[in-house]
Amino acid sequence: MMLIGYDRESMKLRHFRMCTIVYYSSSMYIRRMKPTPPFILQYWTSSCSFFTCTLLRLRPYSATATATATADFSPSPSLLIDEFTRFCYQRDLPRAMKAMKSMQKHQLWADSITYSELIKCCLAHHAIHHGRLIHKHLFSHGHRPATFLxxxxxxxxxxxxxxxxxxxxxxxxxxxxxxxxTTLISAYANTNAMLHHDKALQFLILMLRDGVRPNMFTYSSVLRASHGLPNLQQLHSSIIKTGLDSDVFVRSALIDIYSKWGELHNSLRVFDEMVTADLVVWNSIIGGFAQNTDGDEALNLFKRMKHAGFWADQGTLTSVLRACTGLALLELGRQIHVHVLKFNQDLILNNALLDMYCKCGSLEDANSVFSRMVETDVVSWSTMIMGLAQNGFSRKALQLFESMKASGTKPNYITILGVLFACSHAGLVEDGQFYFQSMNKCFGIYPGREHYGCMVDLLGRAGKLDEAVKLIHEMECEPDTVTWRALLGACRVHRNTDLAIYAAKRILNLEPNDAGTYILLSNIYANSQRWEDVAEVRRAMRGRGVGKEPGCSWIEVDKQIHAFILGDKSHPQIGVIRMELDQFIWRLKELGYVPDTNFVLQDLEGEQKEDSLSYHSEKLAIVFGMMSLSREKTIRIRKNLRICGDCHVFAKLLAKMEHRNIVIRDPIRYHHFRNGICSCGDYW
DNA sequence: TTAGGGTTAG
Structure with missing residues (x-):
């Protein structure tokens, strides 16, 4: 390669082929190079073209400079563009930017593809400043880049x-x-802001008015912005009219958005209309059901997918694990774990595995997975902290939080929630107050509704009802039903009827058809022997058509799920189970067990009262577990309602009498019964 | 040059 420059003495363009080059940037000496061998100039990196050079011309084979020609180096346009192009393709961002600066000075531009490579490089390095410089360069000196660019x-x-x-x-x-x-529509559709979603939809209309036809990219993006079912159905019709509904991306987006709106039947319809699905669409539909807490259907689809000859990937397994988590299917979860080992480097999948073990009440397995994970993130730590807290290991949860901080992982909103949850469920009032008060100062996280909810729960459970009410009034955000429910629960435990009625009414203002609140209110009246008020609540429920959700417990035995519903006698072995249960109650009574009739919701007397308690679904499920599972196996039960105080005492005593481990998961927390005590410390 | 699935709470 030759260097081209203007010789200041002759004022002519010269080719300098043999020279030692000393070149400067401003006045600063940068580098000196001797030619080796003479006559052949080593290939110079083109950085020299951006400096004023002093060229020392040499005689052949002479070591002494005989003449000095100072030249203002002025490279040819093609050379500059070539260099720029080379740096762009080499992803050498600093040199490409330097070359671009020189091009801008000489009013030169490369082709669009080269700039697209450079911009890719900026994106990879998150170099926003460089990106803006490229933008400026492309529009400099009145230059107009192509639409593509x-x-x-x-x-x-x-x-x-x-x-x-x-x-x-x-x-x-x-x-x-x-x-x-489409780029702009997709940008607005991908945010979480309603306002942006509206913009995405408005831009679709403007686009049509501009005479530009949307394609599959446009529709698969804009679907995310749809608000509500009518709007979504309108978009779906437009898609069908254009014939773009056969595109797998558009279908996948339709499945996702129908799932998001809880329209799982429509999701399934779109899915079933497909002649062939590729793996990602299967994952969309399975994920849709798993996230909508319809684990059964997610698992059915997973079976169909395997039947159709597809191999599960990380995404599929994550969704399937989530379904297992929702249904508390520990045995199936363990089987999935075997497949997960193929993808043991996948962080999200490992996090889902951790959560599955925590939610299925097997902290030993969760700990084992956590300790073997090569990579962990804030989700892994938060999952473990929350898992320990929910399973009654509050101290361990707080210890793990300290380890997390020591590891350098920054806690997030949910981590702190787990920490506060640990405190509230173990009655650690002072610890909870400390973390709550320092969360903003130490971690820059402002307390949200959920954090306030935990604090109300913490204070309320500890009997500090006045402080809990004071905190609700101090909240910067409006209290929601979760906040009031926390207060209501505390009122029930501490028998504060007036405050309970106040909290319940606030909840019913926000959610007039909330069966749980009616039941809790009726419970409180029943505990205070206010049977007329109980009847009034029941009347209000009937008036609004609100039905009480029957208590239901599930247990997994030999890969089968057995459901027990209060008052339901459909289980094939129900007769034997009831007889066995009666036997256990009789033996427990001899050891001092007294059924706690405070938990009965109806105005019944004596034996009748005791009867309705006896057949609570969790008692039936426990007894069935004892009949079906070998002694060394833990009896694991999932419940749809909170466990009642009587069943709690029953499980504790039975676990001791029969030397069995029993785990019951209710919608909020877990109870590990072993040797007459529960992991919740009777505080729930 | 533009689009798709998976993890922690409630």
Missing amino acids: INILLNMYVKFNLLDDAQALFDQMPHRNVVSW
């Missing part, structure tokens, strides 16, 4: 999450094609 810039701003910059650029575009519109 502006689209790339537009996408760059979107990926940098600079939507205002993207919008400003879009507004300036003289010509917008389907990609320009």
Whole structure:
């Protein structure tokens, strides 16, 4: 390669082939190079073209400079563009940017593809400043880049999450094609803000008015922005009219959005209409059901998928684990764990596995997975902290939180929630207050509704009802039903009827058809022997058509799920189970067990009262577990309602008498019964 | 050049 420059003495363009080059940037000496061998100039990196050079011309084979020619180096346009292009393709961002600066000075531009490579490089390095310089260069000296290239810039701003910059650029575009519109629509649809979703939908209309036809990219993006079912159905009809509903991306987006709106039948319909699905669509539909707490259907689809000849990938297994988690299917979860080992480096999948073990009440397995994970993140730690807290190991949860801080992982909103949950469920009032008061100062996390809910729960359970009410009044955000429910629960435990009625009414103002609150209120009246008020609540429920959800417990035995519903006698072995249960109650009574009739919801007397308690679903499930599972196996039960005080005493005593381990998961927390005590310390 | 699935709470 030769260097080309103007010789200041002759004022002519010269080729310098043999020289020692000393070159400067401003006045600073940078480098000196001797030619080896003479006549052949070593290939110089093109960085020399950006400096004023002093060229020391040498005689052949002479070591002494005989003449000095100082030249203002002025490279040829093609050379500069070639260098720039090379750096862009080499992803050498600093050199490419230098080369671009020189091009800008000489009013030179490379082709669009080269800039797209450079912008990719900026995105990879999150180099926003460089991205803006490229934007400036492309529009410098009145230059007008092609629509293709502006689209790339537009996408760059979107990926940098600079939507205002993207919008400003879009507004300036003289010509917008389907990609320009789709990029902007997709940007607005992908945020969580309602306002942005509205914009995405407005832009779809403007796009149509502009005569630009949406394609599959546009529809698969804009679907995310749909608000409500009518709007979604409208979009779905437009998609069918254009014939784009056969596109797998569009189908997948339709399945996702129908699932998001809880329209699982529509999701399934869209899915079933497909002639063939690829793996991702299967994952969409399985994930849709798993996230909508319809684990049964998710598992059915998983079976169908395997039947159709597909191998599960990380995404599938994560959703299937989530379904197991929701249904508390420990044995199936363990089987999935075997498949997970193939993807043992996948962080999200491992986190789902951790959560499955925690939610199925097997902390030993969760600990074992956690300790073997090569990579952990804030979700892994938070899952473990919450898992320990929910399972009654509050101290361990707090110890783990300290380890997390020591590991350098920054806690997030949910981590703190787990910490407060641990405190509230173990009665650690002072610890809870300390973490709550320091969360903003130490971790920069402002307390949200959920944190206040935990604190109300913490104070309320500890009997500090006045402080709990004071805290609700101090909340910066409006208290919601979760907050009032926490107070209501505390009122029930501490028998504060007046405050309970106040809290319950606040809940019913917000959710007039909430069966749980009516039941809790009726419970409180029943505990205070206010049977007329109980009847009044029942009347209000009937008036509104609100039904009490019957207590239901599930247990997994030999890969089969057995459900026990209060008052339901459909289980094939129900007669034997009831007889066995009566035997256990009789033996326990001899050891001092007295049924706690405070938990009966009806105004019944004597034996009748005791009877309705005897057949609570969890008691039937426990007895069935004892009959079906070998002694060394833990009896694991999932419940739809909170466990009642009588069943709690029953489980504790039975676990001791029969030397069995029993775990009951209710909608809020877990109870591990062993040797006459429960992990919750009777505080729940 | 533009689009798709999976993890922690309630």
